[in-house]
Amino acid sequence: MRMRTNGICAPMGRCTPAKSGGGFQTNGWRASLRRGSAVRAGVPRVANNASRLLGFDARDTDQDCVREPFPSDVRQTFLLRPEIECPLSIDPRIWPTRFLYYPEVWDAIGRPRPRLIDVDPDCNGGLWLRFEPMKRRLSEHSRSAVLVAVELFAPAETTVSEFPSSLIYSRPDPSTRPAGSVLLGYDVADAGFCSGLSNCGYNDEEVGTLRPEWAKRINDYGLLRTPEDAFAFKEISNRRVPEHAPFWVFGLHRLA
Numbered sequence: 001m002r003m004r005t006n007g008i009c010a011p012m013g014r015c016t017p018a019k020s021g022g023g024f025q026t027n028g029w030r031a032s033l034r035r036g037s038a039v040r041a042g043v044p045r046v047a048n049n050a051s052r053l054l055g056f057d058a059r060d061t062d063q064d065c066v067r068e069p070f071p072s073d074v075r076q077t078f079l080l081r082p083e084i085e086c087p088l089s090i091d092p093r094i095w096p097t098r099f100l101y102y103p104e105v106w107d108a109i110g111r112p113r114p115r116l117i118d119v120d121p122d123c124n125g126g127l128w129l130r131f132e133p134m135k136r137r138l139s140e141h142s143r144s145a146v147l148v149a150v151e152l153f154a155p156a157e158t159t160v161s162e163f164p165s166s167l168i169y170s171r172p173d174p175s176t177r178p179a180g181s182v183l184l185g186y187d188v189a190d191a192g193f194c195s196g197l198s199n200c201g202y203n204d205e206e207v208g209t210l211r212p213e214w215a216k217r218i219n220d221y222g223l224l225r226t227p228e229d230a231f232a233f234k235e236i237s238n239r240r241v242p243e244h245a246p247f248w249v250f251g252l253h254r255l256a
Helices: 062-067 070-080 103-108 129-142 203-216 227-240
Strands: 049-058 146-154 184-191 246-255
Touching: 049 129, 062 146, 129 146, 184 227, 203 227, 227 246
Parallel strands: none
Antiparallel strands: 049 146, 146 246, 184 246
């Protein structure tokens, strides 16, 4: 099972917990599913939401996924396109990171730290702020990875009280995506990177309502194709999983 918790999910709600062998668990997969009414897409609200670069990360490769694919039954519950064996996501519980961002949490809960690479002190929001030092750290540990840039779509005046993460005030270096970056797609998640698209289970009613409409809006990476679709799904997620609201729209870009 590929849902390793390299990051820490919010303690409430129905996000998937970690693989039993290496992560922080809350409830079981199915115990975490909330029964509720299915909801339909709201009106996309893209205007007045500027994109800003939040930072960088290094994620699992295709080879990692081949070794630990998602089980079919989990994909049926958590994905609107269950045929995608290895979805990508901003959520490190879905697309695992190479880095150990929250060692103090593992120490506090008395669990062994995952065998991940330590980060610089300024990486306290779940991303690296400096691209070149991140690449050097990977090289020092002889680790291959998919390098990604993460951008947030939000009003320019958004504050930390609205987006409760220090990343809202981050100043990445470089301040724009490096040349040659390739858009992977858009995810919808809370400020702690818990994905409302691929990490909050769908009940039978939601599957019946959402999958026929939204499967075609999701690309082969398991991400939404357009920002308009992402903002529409953001409204769905806010109503469907209110314990993790507000949700936000993130763009993921693969870097050379």
